Amino acid sequence: MLFSLLAQCPVVAQSDTLVQLPTVEVSASSLHTDLPGSFAEKWSAEDNKGQSGGSVANFLQNKTGIYFKTYGAGSLATASIRGASASQTAVLWNGFQVQSPMLGLLDWSLLPVSFSDEITLQHGGNSAVWGSGAIGGSVLMENKPDFDTKSQVELELGVGSFGWKNGDITAKFANQKFATATRIFYLSAKNDFAYSPAPGLAEKRQTNAGQRQSGLLQEFYWRPSGKYLLGWQTWAQRAYREIPPTTTQTRSTANQTDEALRTALSFHWHHRENRVEAKSALFRESIHYRDPQTGQDAPSHFWTSISEVEWRRFLSNHFTIQFAGNQTFIKAFIKNYKPSAKRSQSAMFASLRYTNRHWSAQLDGRYELVDGRFVPFTPSLGLERRLKDWLKISGKVGRNYRLPTLNDLHWIPGGNPDLLAESGWSSEVNTELTLKTNLLSFQFTSAAFYRNIKNWILWHPTSGQPFWSASNIASVWSRGLENRAHLAFCGAAWRIKLDAGYDLIHSTNQKAVTLPKIEAGQQLIYVPVNQGFMGVEARYKGLGISYRHHYTGSVLTELGSLPSFQTGNCSMDFELSIRSIPVRCFLQIDNCWDANYRVIERRPMPGRSFQLGFSTTFTKS
Amino acid sequence: MKSLNILFILLTSTLLSAQSVADFENLNVTVGNFRNDAGSTNLFKSGNVELPNYYDATFDYWTGWAISATTDVTTPGYLNQYSAITGGGVNGSTTYAVCYIFGSEVMNLSGSAVGGVVQGLYLTNSTYAYLSMLEGDGFAKKFGGASGNDPDFFKVTIRKYLNGELGTDSVEFYLADFRFANNSQDYIVNDWTYVDLTPLGNVDYLEFSLASSDIGTFGINTPTYFCVDNVTTSDLPSATQEDFAAPKIKAWPNPVTIQLQISLEGNELATVCLSNVYGEKLLTQPLVPGNNQLNVSQLATGVFTLQVIQGGKVFSQIFLKQ
Numbered sequence: 001m002l003f004s005l006l007a008q009c010p011v012v013a014q015s016d017t018l019v020q021l022p023t024v025e026v027s028a029s030s031l032h033t034d035l036p037g038s039f040a041e042k043w044s045a046e047d048n049k050g051q052s053g054g055s056v057a058n059f060l061q062n063k064t065g066i067y068f069k070t071y072g073a074g075s076l077a078t079a080s081i082r083g084a085s086a087s088q089t090a091v092l093w094n095g096f097q098v099q100s101p102m103l104g105l106l107d108w109s110l111l112p113v114s115f116s117d118e119i120t121l122q123h124g125g126n127s128a129v130w131g132s133g134a135i136g137g138s139v140l141m142e143n144k145p146d147f148d149t150k151s152q153v154e155l156e157l158g159v160g161s162f163g164w165k166n167g168d169i170t171a172k173f174a175n176q177k178f179a180t181a182t183r184i185f186y187l188s189a190k191n192d193f194a195y196s197p198a199p200g201l202a203e204k205r206q207t208n209a210g211q212r213q214s215g216l217l218q219e220f221y222w223r224p225s226g227k228y229l230l231g232w233q234t235w236a237q238r239a240y241r242e243i244p245p246t247t248t249q250t251r252s253t254a255n256q257t258d259e260a261l262r263t264a265l266s267f268h269w270h271h272r273e274n275r276v277e278a279k280s281a282l283f284r285e286s287i288h289y290r291d292p293q294t295g296q297d298a299p300s301h302f303w304t305s306i307s308e309v310e311w312r313r314f315l316s317n318h319f320t321i322q323f324a325g326n327q328t329f330i331k332a333f334i335k336n337y338k339p340s341a342k343r344s345q346s347a348m349f350a351s352l353r354y355t356n357r358h359w360s361a362q363l364d365g366r367y368e369l370v371d372g373r374f375v376p377f378t379p380s381l382g383l384e385r386r387l388k389d390w391l392k393i394s395g396k397v398g399r400n401y402r403l404p405t406l407n408d409l410h411w412i413p414g415g416n417p418d419l420l421a422e423s424g425w426s427s428e429v430n431t432e433l434t435l436k437t438n439l440l441s442f443q444f445t446s447a448a449f450y451r452n453i454k455n456w457i458l459w460h461p462t463s464g465q466p467f468w469s470a471s472n473i474a475s476v477w478s479r480g481l482e483n484r485a486h487l488a489f490c491g492a493a494w495r496i497k498l499d500a501g502y503d504l505i506h507s508t509n510q511k512a513v514t515l516p517k518i519e520a521g522q523q524l525i526y527v528p529v530n531q532g533f534m535g536v537e538a539r540y541k542g543l544g545i546s547y548r549h550h551y552t553g554s555v556l557t558e559l560g561s562l563p564s565f566q567t568g569n570c571s572m573d574f575e576l577s578i579r580s581i582p583v584r585c586f587l588q589i590d591n592c593w594d595a596n597y598r599v600i601e602r603r604p605m606p607g608r609s610f611q612l613g614f615s616t617t618f619t620k621s
Numbered sequence: 622m623k624s625l626n627i628l629f630i631l632l633t634s635t636l637l638s639a640q641s642v643a644d645f646e647n648l649n650v651t652v653g654n655f656r657n658d659a660g661s662t663n664l665f666k667s668g669n670v671e672l673p674n675y676y677d678a679t680f681d682y683w684t685g686w687a688i689s690a691t692t693d694v695t696t697p698g699y700l701n702q703y704s705a706i707t708g709g710g711v712n713g714s715t716t717y718a719v720c721y722i723f724g725s726e727v728m729n730l731s732g733s734a735v736g737g738v739v740q741g742l743y744l745t746n747s748t749y750a751y752l753s754m755l756e757g758d759g760f761a762k763k764f765g766g767a768s769g770n771d772p773d774f775f776k777v778t779i780r781k782y783l784n785g786e787l788g789t790d791s792v793e794f795y796l797a798d799f800r801f802a803n804n805s806q807d808y809i810v811n812d813w814t815y816v817d818l819t820p821l822g823n824v825d826y827l828e829f830s831l832a833s834s835d836i837g838t839f840g841i842n843t844p845t846y847f848c849v850d851n852v853t854t855s856d857l858p859s860a861t862q863e864d865f866a867a868p869k870i871k872a873w874p875n876p877v878t879i880q881l882q883i884s885l886e887g888n889e890l891a892t893v894c895l896s897n898v899y900g901e902k903l904l905t906q907p908l909v910p911g912n913n914q915l916n917v918s919q920l921a922t923g924v925f926t927l928q929v930i931q932g933g934k935v936f937s938q939i940f941l942k943q
Contacts, residue, residue: 197767247767249757294698294758338679413680463903463921466675466684466723516838525838558837602762 031312031322031351032095032129033140036360037382037396039123039430039447039482045116054166054187056119056141057108062548062569064121065482065501065533066137068108069526070599073162073191073606074211074241077109082123082449083478083507083527084136088402088422092130093141094233094264096281096306099133101330101343104405110239110258112185114156114168115217116141123482124449125400125426128364128380131326131347132403132421135453143233145179145221146172151620158613160588162606163190163210166613177224183217193606196596197247206604208252209244213237229268236261246602254291260284273314280307302332302406322351332406341410345370345403360384364398375401375421390434397427400453404470408457414469419457422472426451440489447482461515473513476524480505493541500534516558526600528553530564542575557601565597585614640740641733643668643852645716650690652715655703657683661875665718669734669854672718673727673926685726687719689848697752704748705848711743711813717850719747725830727782727926734854736783739824741853743813744777746796747846754797754809754843761842762835764799765807772800773834775809775843779816781824785894785930790821796847799834813850870908870929877942881915883908883929891931895920917942 034040041064057077061068069086070077078086087104090097091111099106113119120140127134149172156168166187173180191209196202215237222230237260245252266279286301310324328345349366366378380398387393401423409417428449435442456474461467480503487498507527512520523529530553537546547570554564573586587610594608645667650656659665659674665688666672672686689703696704703719710717720726730739746754754775757763764773775797781788794816797809818827833843870891871884885891885908893915895904906915908929917925920942 201768243759246757246759246762248762249759250763251756252759254759291698293696295696295700296698413677413682461724465921467682515840517840518838558839560837 031320031353031362033120035122035126035129035382035396036353036362036384037394037428037430038126039428039445040120041123041484042118042120044118045114054113055109056111056113056116056139059113059119060108060121060139061550065484065503065531066121067526067528067531067552068599070109070605071603072206072209072244072600073193074109074189074209075243075603076107078105079108079137079139080527081121081137082451082482083476083480083505083524084451084453085524087405088133088135088453090126090130090132090134090138091141092138093235093262094143094266095140095279095308096262096264096283097131097133098262098283100285100287100302100405101304102300102302102332102334102406104133104402104408107258110213110237110260111141112168112213112215112237114170114185115143115183115215115235117144118142123447124396124428125398125451126380127400127402128349128366128378128398129351131345131349131366131368132375132401135400135402135422135426135451143181143217143219145174145219145223145229145231146181147174147176147179147221147223149174149619153618154615155617156613156615158586158611160189160611160613161609162193163188164609164611165189168615177222179219179221179223181217181219184215186212186214188212191244191606193604193609195247195604195607197604206244206606208242208254211239211241213239213241227269227271229266231266231268232264234261234263244603247604248602251293252291253293254289254296256290257286257288259286259288275312277310277312278308281305298335300332300334302330305329318354318356320351320353320355322353324349330406336412337406337410338412341406343371343403343406358386370403370421375403376423392432392434393430394432395427395429397425399423399425400451404457408459408470411470413465413467414459416470419470420455420472422453422455422457424451424453439491440487442488443484443486445482445484449478449480449482451478452476453478458513458516460513473511474518475510476507477510478505478507480507495539497537498535500532502532503530505529505531523556525556525558528555528564543572544574545572546570552599559601562598562601565595566593567595567597568592581616581618583614583616587612639856641668641854641856643670643854644710644714644850645688645718646710646714648688648716650688650716652690653692655687655689655691655719657687657703659686663875664729666731668852669730669732669856670852671729671731673729684721684723686728687721689717689719690715694748695752696748697756697758699749699844702747702749702844702846706746706748706751706811707813707848711850714850717848719846719848720829722829722831722845722847725828728827728829728849728852730824730826730854733856735825736823737855738822739781739818739827739852739854741815741817741819743850744794744796744810744816745813745848745850746810747844747848750775750796750844750846751809751811761844764797764809764835765804769804771834774798774800775831775833775835777847778830778832779818779821780828780830781821782826782828783823784825785892785928787828788821788824792816792818792820872927872929877917879916879918881917881927883913883915883927885910885913885929885931889931891929894928894930896926896928 057068067080068077079089081089091099091106122138125135126138130138152172154170158166168185171182189211192205194203194205197204217235220232239258241256243252243254262283264281269276283304289298306328308326312322314320326347331342333340347368351364353362362382364380368375378399382396384394401421403421404419408419409415428447430447433444453476455472456476457470458474459468459470462469482503484501489496507524509518509522532551535548549568551566555562569590570592571588573584575584590609597605647667658676663674664671674685676683691704692708693701693704694706694708705717753761754764765771776793776795779792799807801807831845833841835842873882888910891908893906893908
């Protein structure tokens with residue numbers, strides 16, 4: 001497990017970057033989060049301080065080497081981890097999957113980073129733990145009760161280029177038995193940046209690219225005794241986004257409204273060696289696409305109900321066992337389903353962990369019944385061995401799967417109700433090297449992975465059918481290396497952090513397909529073979545400055561290929577105290593070298609942009 | 622004497638080859654409306670032309686040919702997929718045919734036109750494709766690209782089938798052409814243009830396919846639509862017609878699930894050929910006089926073309942496999 005926090009100062013504890021874990025966590029159990037054999041990175045919300053409020057997409061893009069397929073500022077953003085498709089990444093909010101069951105993916109630009117206390121990125125497959133979709137990786141967004149902060153209000157305001165305005169307020173109140181948190185965010189932007197449509201051509205200004213997003217997350221926690229904890233979270237969000245024209249489109253009038261209402265209830269109980277968690281969630285999410293110019297008006301929505309019970313028992317100092325059951329119902333509505341589609345998923349999963357001073361091992365297994373059909377048994381085994389104080393090796397092998405989306409199954413025409421789940425085996429080996437002195441800490445992590453996914457779902461023309469339809473026709477082999485290095489120097493009043501990463505990922509189709517035209521051995525489209533980043537952050541007393549440079553290799557696209565590009569982001573923040581109230585002012589410059597690049601064909605990206613703002617915290621302990 | 626010779630030739634040619642024009646007005650589509658469902662025959666018939674149509678009522682999905690009298694020349698997008706950019710048929714007529722190609726599409730000849738020369742037809746762009754090429758959309762590019770210099774094109778290729786064989790000759794027509802060095806010569810067709818098909822010679826049926834410079838992994842990005850009107854066919858005189866008369870057969874049921882029954886009259890052997898919407902031959906089998914069975918249970922659900930060839934005579938029928 002790689003904590004970003006570990007790479008910080010070894011001696012001078014940074015109170016603003018350490019998460020105080022409560023006695024009872026309202027989060028996924030540790031048997032699911034700290035997985036032996038997995039490569040993971042974790043951040044607290046504090047790690048986003050000094051940057052303007054934004055989405056989880058922006059946050060992870062800036063912190064990690066994962067590849068985001070983004071259609072432009074404020075537009076749809078999906079992730080590819082370890083060469084997997086956008087729908088092969090599980091996204092969980094307090095342990096509940098939040099990907100759209102209709103599309104199988106999530107628009108990461110709609111996840112405000114301020115709505116999470118902790119974000120964990122688990123690289124690699126974890127379907128035995130998280131179920132469908134956890135093939136390339138998993139992102140866990142967690143809210144945590146804070147019974148220690150009696151009263152606190154945090155405020156952040158920012159303005160920036162292209163009409164950017166954002167505001168975040170988080171208010172927390174607690175006593176010994178009761179804690180509440182209210183988070184509100186708002187952002188708007190015109191995104192009317194100038195761009196060059198092609199080399200040598202006059203600049204154009206992007207049009208119809210504005211967005212307005214607002215959301216509320218309300219949390220209540222009640223701890224009647226040390227054994228019990230009840231939690232309730234409701235997350236309401238609305239996003240209105242205009243859909244800009246491509247570089248080869250004169251104009252666009254299209255827009256899309258995304259609305260989500262997610263409510264979760266949880267109950268935790270622990271007594272001696274036993275720990276029980278029961279939780280339930282109900283989601284209603286909708287997407288409404290409109291285009292006045294073409295007359296298109298396409299509303300869709302879905303309901304998801306999830307219930308999960310988990311029992312964990314500490315068998316001895318070394319063994320922990322966990323059993324859990326999950327029942328998920330989904331019902332989705334769109335005209336093309338004539339008029340609705342539903343799915344029932346029942347899953348049983350169990351984990352057994354062994355730990356001692358040098359070893360850690362975990363065996364997981366999951367059985368899932370989907371609409372009366374069993375998904376193949378999904379096991380995984382992770383091992384971790386600390387060879388020296390400074391050297392750890394670990395590895396994992398497991399089966400992973402992704403259920404077909406409701407669109408794959410029920411879209412008319414072309415949906416195929418006989419589709420099988422995409423599935424296959426993955427394995428990885430990780431090496432972690434850690435060195436610490438009073439002034440310095442260094443960590444290097446290298447992960448090598450290998451994955452085969454069969455029954456990969458593609459839409460393609462089928463003989464005898466005058467439309468495209470979904471089939472399990474493809475097979476994809478992914479393998480690669482992920483390397484991360486972190487170095488931190490600390491003094492009494494200063495610290496310097498350096499980090500770097502390089503990913504080499506081959507993710508190739510193993511079968512030739514006529515249409516879409518795919519050659520055997522061809523790299524997946526929009527999956528770069530090479531990616532790298534390096535960053536430096538320096539802090540002296542209240543002044544912080546950072547720079548991060550990203551390299552993204554060339555990618556194949558549906559139209560050919562896009563060249564590699566490099567971008568640099570820098571930021572500066574300054575902490576001061578006004579009448580004992582801490583205030584942090586920040587300046588952020590994105591794409592500071594004003595690179596002209598494309599992530600998606602025909603979708604321009606903004607040049608250099610600025611964001612300026614401040615945050616302050618009023619606390620009463 | 623020279624004048625007499627010319628008169629003789631003209632009279633002879635008229636006797637040998639009278640002409641019919643398929644203008645689709647007989648299908649009684651009123652202004653502003655369209656038909657994307659040809660009913661149980663899966664064919665729209667006008668003059669000596671039959672246009673295959675696939676329509677699924679469950680899906681409300683169609684492909685192949687539709688008959689239209691819509692007039693919208695300004696609304697972009699597929700919701701306006703039935704309109705021609707001319708706003709009507711040739712010479713101000715009401716009705717025209719719209720082709721939505723999924724791979725390739727055929728136009729059958731019928732009656733006395735089978736095996737004869739197709740004189741020509743009028744082509745133009747659909748409003749959907751025209752505005753997409755003119756201004757771009759979320760999927761397809763504006764022709765010329767951002768610079769206006771991209772050598773884009775959108776063309777329809779017409780080939781013939783005769784006696785079950787695909788002819789080697791073809792007629793190409795550019796619905797849009799931006800390949801000129803001088804951009805002022807670039808054009809997107811927005812009026813009815815006559816296309817001479819006599820170079821194809823004798824024809825049993827025509828096959829249409831589209832090509833675009835805007836193509837990617839998923840095929841053509843340009844909307845694969847075009848519009849047709851006033852198809853002029855040659856009517857062979859009865860004596861000649863007899864030679865080209867189609868084999869006398871019956872094929873049923875339609876739609877079919879497992880077994881297609883084919884009844885062949887007379888004493889001659891024949892060959893049955895089954896092809897999909899791309900024109901790919903899936904099955905060839907000899908037929909004997911009398912009743913024959915064709916097992917189609919292995920075929921996927923969809924539309925297929927059945928051709929019976931007997932001594933150069935061809936019978937074609939579209940059928941639906943369920």
